[in-house]
Amino acid sequence: xxPLIQNFRTIILANGNFPTHKIPLDFLHNAEQIxxxxxxxxxxxxxxxxxxxxxxxxxxxxxxxxxxxxxxILHLAEQETNDLTKAVHFCLENxxxxxxxxxxxxxxxxxxxxxxxxxxxYAEKANVQMLTDxxxxxxxxxxxxxxxxxxxxxxxxxxxxxxxxxxxxxxxxVDNRKLTSWWQGTLNEAENNCFTIEFDKGKVLVFRQY
Numbered sequence: 001x002x003p004l005i006q007n008f009r010t011i012i013l014a015n016g017n018f019p020t021h022k023i024p025l026d027f028l029h030n031a032e033q034i035x036x037x038x039x040x041x042x043x044x045x046x047x048x049x050x051x052x053x054x055x056x057x058x059x060x061x062x063x064x065x066x067x068x069x070x071x072x073i074l075h076l077a078e079q080e081t082n083d084l085t086k087a088v089h090f091c092l093e094n095x096x097x098x099x100x101x102x103x104x105x106x107x108x109x110x111x112x113x114x115x116x117x118x119x120x121x122y123a124e125k126a127n128v129q130m131l132t133d134x135x136x137x138x139x140x141x142x143x144x145x146x147x148x149x150x151x152x153x154x155x156x157x158x159x160x161x162x163x164x165x166x167x168x169x170x171x172x173x174v175d176n177r178k179l180t181s182w183w184q185g186t187l188n189e190a191e192n193n194c195f196t197i198e199f200d201k202g203k204v205l206v207f208r209q210y
Contacts, residue, residue, distance in 0.1 A: 008100040012087045015040040017106025021133040024102050037083035041065055055090055056083035084115055088122050101130040120203035135209040143198045148190040153209035156185035163202035169195040
């Protein structure tokens with residue numbers, strides 16, 4: 001099992017696919033605070049849990065939920081940012097900087113890609129991880145060594161085409177090379193209990209399968 005960051009117990013639940021895997025569900029059930037993005041509140045209630053806050057433009061929230069949870073609803077109508085970003089900004093304003101994001105993938109692929117790309121922006125001000133039913137996405141802003149195990153499945157995505165990478169302790173080596181397309185860093189594998197992603201600049205997204 002990959003080492004997940006267990007103390008990231010402020011949960012933002014987005015309105016993508018509700019988690020079904022045990023790992024993200026355990027994070028949800030052990031959360032210190034659950035912040036729902038808009039219509040995700042109904043999904044959370046269906047799972048027998050209650051939100052601490054509901055944030056967004058409220059275009060996906062029923063009148064029943066609006067009335068019942070009025071004291072904890074923050075209606076933010078501006079359209080310059082999506083509901084997930086609004087929730088992250090709320091966390092930062094309230095000094096919660098260790099965040100696990102759930103439900104941010106699935107349904108619409110354009111929403112999924114947008115949410116994934118935003119992770120590296122959030123990482124400039126917060127410690128974040130995004131859990132799906134298959135694994136975890138973590139953003140990196142500098143060279144990093146990560147605890148692992150032999151055989152762990154790993155994909156690495158460069159968000160800036162001029163970034164140069166060197167991979168250490170991965171089955172498929174990269175040495176001072178640019179990853180000019182997203183597929184080029186995918187489907188790699190850890191060789192032992194630690195691997196290093198070395199890069200000179202830019203923003204990087206790492207996917208680690210459970």
